[in-house]
Amino acid sequence: MNILFLLIPMALFIIVIAVGFFFWAVKSEQFEDLDRQGANILFDDDEQPKQQDDEGK
Amino acid sequence: MNQLYCFHCGEHVPSGIELSVTVFNQSKAMCCLGCQAVCQSIVDSGLTSYYKHRTQDGVQVDEIIPQQLQQILAYDHDEIASEFVHRQDNYNEVILSVENVSCAACAWLIEGTLIKLSGLQKCNVNTTTARIALTWDPVTLKLSEIILAIAKVGYKAYPFQADTAEQLEVDMARNHLRRLTVAGLCTMQVMMFAFSNYFDGLNTLSDSLSEYFRWISFLITLPVVFYCASPFYKNALSGLAAKRLNMDLPVMLAVLLAFFASAYATWLGTGHVYFESVSMFVFFLLLGRFFEQRARKKASQISSNLLRLIPTTANLVSAQESLTIVPAKTLSIGDIVLVKPGETIPGDGEVINGNSQANESVLTGEQAPVIKSVNDRVYASTINIDSPLTIKITSERSDQLISQIIRLQEQAGFEKPRLATIADSIAQYVVIAILLLSLCTYLGWWLIGNENALWYAIAVLVATCPCALSLATPSAYTCARATMSQRGLLLRSANALDILAKVDHVCFDKTGTLTTGHFTINKVKTQLTPDDVLSIAAALESHSLHPIASAFRPHVNPSLILTNSKSVIGSGIEGEVNGTYYRLGSSDFIGEQALDNDGSLVIHLANATNETLASFYLSDQLRPQSHALIASLNFDSISTTLLTGDNSAHAEYIANEVQVTHLEKGQTPAQKLKYIQQKQQQGQVVAMFGDGVNDAPVLAGAHVSFAMGSGSDIAKSSADVILLHDDLSTLTTSLQLSYDMQRIIKQNFCWALGYNALAVPFAVLGYLPPYIAALGMSLSSLIVVLNSLRLLKDKQ
DSSP states (O other), rough: OOHHHHHHHHHOOOOHHHHHHHHHHHHHTSSOOTGGGGGGGOOOOOOTTHHHHHHOO | OOOOBTTTTTEEEEEEEEOEEEETTTEEEEEEEHHHHHHHHHTTTTTTTHHHHOOOOOOOOOOOOOHHHHHHHHTTTTHHHHHEEEEEEEEEEEEEEEOOSSSHHHHHHHHHHTSSSSEEEEEEEEETTTEEEEEEEETTOOOHHHHHHHHHHTTEEEOOOOOOOOHHHEEEEEEEEHHHHHHHHHHHHHHHHHHHHTTTTTTOHHHHHHHHHHHHHHHHHHHEEEEEEEEHHHHHHHHHHHHHHTTTHEEEEHHHHHHHHHHHHHHHOOOOOOHHHHHHHHHHHHHHHHHHHHHHHHHHHHHHHBBBOOOEEEEEOOTTEEEEEEGGGGGTTEEEEOOOOOOOSSEEEEEEEEOOEOOOOHHHHOHHHHHHEEEEEEOTOEEEEOOOOOEEESSSSGGGGHHHHHHHHHHHTTTOOOOOOHHHHHHHHHHHHHHHHHHHHHHHHHTOOOHHHHHHHHHHHTTOHHHHHHHHHHHHHHHHHHHHHHHHEEOOOOEEEEEEEEOEEEEOOOOIIIIIEEEEEEEEEEEOOHHHHHHHHHHGGOOOOOHHHHHHHGGOOOOOOEEEEEEETTEHHHHHHHTEEEEEEEEHHHTOOOOOOOOOOOEEEEEEEEEEEEEEEEEEEEETTHHHHHHHHHHTEEEEEOOSSOOOOHHHHHHHHTTSSSEOOOOHHHHHHHHHHHHHHHTEEEEEEEEEGGGGGOOOOOOEEETTTTHHHHHHHHOOOOEEEEETTHHHHHHHHHHHHHHHHHHHHHHHHHHHHHHHHHHTTTTTOOHHHHHHHHHHHHHHHHHGGGSSOOOO
C-alpha cells in the first residue's frame, strides 16, 4: 500500500491543475452563455453566399 | 379559405398582400415589406440555415423610419459615443443589447451578417443575456453601419445603461461558481478518504496510513474552509456589526469549530476528525445559494437591457442661420435650437419663433397637447407635434425640470422605508436558540467532565441544521422569482415579494398604467356610413403627429389622397380628400356642441358648407385587465388610489369606471410622493403602479413598486418589479404567489425546526456523531428544496 504515499499527492496535483483550468475557463467567459454553444454545431459554415462574386469586387 | 402565414414572422398574411421570397427553392409568403426585405437579405447572404434551425418564428419587422435612422446615426457622434464605447488600442469596443434574440440560430444569423463587414474585428452574441459584444476599427466602420446591418436581418440593437447592480452581480456569480466547484471537488476527495475510515470493518487500515489520510483530508479541507466558505463569514460578521444575528452566524461557527477541532485532533493524532462533514456542509450551502445568485444575475441583466441609451440630438442654429446637429447634452444657456415636428425638445427653454403644440405627457401625465407660441416655456424630453419651433435654451441641464424629477426620485429611493422580511424575523429567534442550546450542551458535558464536550456541541450546531434553515428562504425566493418571470414579471429587488404580501394600499397612475395611453375611437355619430367618414378622417389625419391621429390610423384607406392640408394649431385640420374639402377638429373649430361628455374627446368632421357630417368620440381606453384587478383588490379590502397628474374630467370618469376608493388628480411628482409618504406614516404598506417620468419619484418611494414595461426608463429603473407585457392582471397572481411564498417559507422553517427538535436530544446527549448529523442535514435540506419547488407549479 506504500504506493498510495506517491499516488495520492499526484492525484491532488492533477486536481490543482483541473481547478486551474476551470478558473481560466470562468475568467475567459466560457460559462456566460451555456444555452447557445450546444446548438452551434448544427450550422454549416460552408454555405456560400449567392452574390459573393459581386461583393468580392 | 386557405389562411396564409408569413414565413418569416408567422403572422397572418393580410388579404390583398402578395409578397414572397424564394427560400430553399420554394416561394414563401411574406406578410409585409419589412419581413420581405429581411428574409431576402438573409437568403442573399447565404444564411438560410437560420430558417432550418430556429426554434421560434422571427419578429414582424417594421421598416426603419427616418427618425429612428437619425437616432442611429447620432451614435456616431464622439460626444454621445463616449458614454458607452470603450477605446482599446486602435479599436472601439461596445456591448449592445439586442431585442428578440431567442435561440442559437438568431445568434448565428447576426454573427454571420456582421462578419462580412470590413473593419469588424470581433463579434460575439450571447443568447442568455441577449447582448452582443463588438470590437471594430473606427476608421473603416461606423457604429451606425453595424446597427443598421443588424437591423437588416430583423433585429434591433441598442446601447444600454448597465444597471449599477449588474456588474456586481456578474462578479459575484463568477466568484460563486469558482467557490462552488472547488468545494465540490474537495468534498469528493475528502469523502473518499473518509469512507475508507467509515467502512474499515476489518481494520485493514494501518495506523500510519490512517494518519496519512487525516493529514491529506486536512490539506484538502483548507481551501474549502478558508476560500469557499468565506462569504458566509463576511455576511455573519457584517450582520454582527449591524447588531443582527443572521443565518450565516451558526454556519460560520459550525464550520470553523468543526474544522479547528478536527485539525487539533489531527495534530494530536487522536480523536475524531470531521473534515468530510465540514466540506459537504459548505458545498450544499453554496449550491443552494448558487441558484439564487443565478436568478438574481439574470434579472439584473434583463433590467439593464431595458434601459436603452437613446441619444437626444439638437439642431443648433448658428449666427449664420446654418444648422448643425449636436448632442443635446452639449447645449448651454443662450443657444438657439430648431425643433422639427415629431422631435424631442432637447432642453428647457423659451419659444422665440413658431406656433405649435407640445406633448408633455412624459412630465405631467396629461395626454392633451399644450399649445406653445412665442415666449412660452418648453421642457426637455417633451415632444413637439405640429410645426417647427425655434427655442432659446434658458436652463442648465442640471436645472431642467426633468433633472429635478430625477433628483426627487433619487432622494425618495434613499428615504424608502425598509420593512423586515419574514425570513429575517424568524431567523433571529432560531439563531439565538441554536447558539444557546449548543453552549448549554458544551457547558453541561464539560461540567460533568466529559472530554468529548466540544464534539457534542458541534454535533448540536450541525444537527440543528442551519443548512436546511438557511436554504429555507433562498430556495423559496429563487422558485418564486422563476415563476414570476414566467408570467412576465421581472423582479428587480429580492424582497419585493415579501413586502407584497403585506400591502394594504395600492396606488395607480392613470395614463399608460390603468389606461393604454393611446386614444381610441369609442363611438361614431353620423348619418352616413361610419366606415366612409372614418376613412375620410383617417386621410385628413394621415400626416399629423398629434396623439389623436394614431386613433384613426387603422381606418386608413390607401385610395383616398389628401391634398392642400393645413393644420390649425390647437384646433384641427382642413384639407382636400380626393378633391373634396373637409374640416376635422374640436367643437370650437367646427362650431358644433359636444353632446354628452363622459370625459371623452369629441372631434367633428365638417364639409365645405360647414355641415357637420360626423362626430367621433375618442378616449384613452382602460386596459382590459384594469376592471378585474381593482375589483379583486377591493374584494380583498385593499384600498386603491388613482394618483394622477391629469386634471381633466377623464380622471373622475376613470376613477368611477373602475371603482377606486380614492382619487387624487392634478398631482405634481412631488405631491404624488408626499401623498404616499403620508400614507406610509399612517402605517400603511403602499404599492405603486406607474409608467411615466412623473411617476419615478413615487415609484422609488413606495414600499413596493411596479413599472409598465412600455414605460419610461426612469420609471423602470426606480421600480421593484417590471411588468414586461404591461399585463395588469399579473398583480393578482403575484399577490397570490407572495402569499404562497410566505406559507412555503413558514413550512420550510417548521420542517427544519421539527427535524431539529427530533435530532437535537440525541446530539445533546452525545448519541449523534457529526457525520450522521451531516447526512440527516442533507436529507432535511433536500426536503426543504423540494417543498420550495412547489412554487414553480403554475396554478393557472
